[in-house]
Amino acid sequence: MEWYRWDGEDLILACHLQPKASKDEFAGLNGDRLKIRLTAPPVEGKANAHLMAFLAKAFGVAKSQVSLESGELNRQKRVRITKPQRLPEGLGVQPHS
Numbered sequence: 001m002e003w004y005r006w007d008g009e010d011l012i013l014a015c016h017l018q019p020k021a022s023k024d025e026f027a028g029l030n031g032d033r034l035k036i037r038l039t040a041p042p043v044e045g046k047a048n049a050h051l052m053a054f055l056a057k058a059f060g061v062a063k064s065q066v067s068l069e070s071g072e073l074n075r076q077k078r079v080r081i082t083k084p085q086r087l088p089e090g091l092g093v094q095p096h097s
Contacts, residue, residue: 006096011081019047060085
């Protein structure tokens with residue numbers, strides 16, 4: 001699987017998280033996953049909540065349109081973004097056809 005795929009109008013991302021980073025950013029690929037650095041610590045769901053907010057802002061959607069499909073307690077996560085309004089530059093995500 002590539003690090004992203006379209007499911008209808010929803011975008012599915014395979015992510016590798018690096019919590020407690022110096023800043024929030026997309027950091028290229030880690031194997032077949034998109035590496036995302038977050039400043040939040042990996043405790044009590046803080047990194048997951050921060051990830052949802054980061055992706056919502058990056059893709060131009062409400063936080064309620066970003067959901068964690070798998071990997072709640074893992075650095076390897078699968079995230080669904082419902083009807084993204086924009087695709088961040090430099091990621092290489094192709095618009096769905």
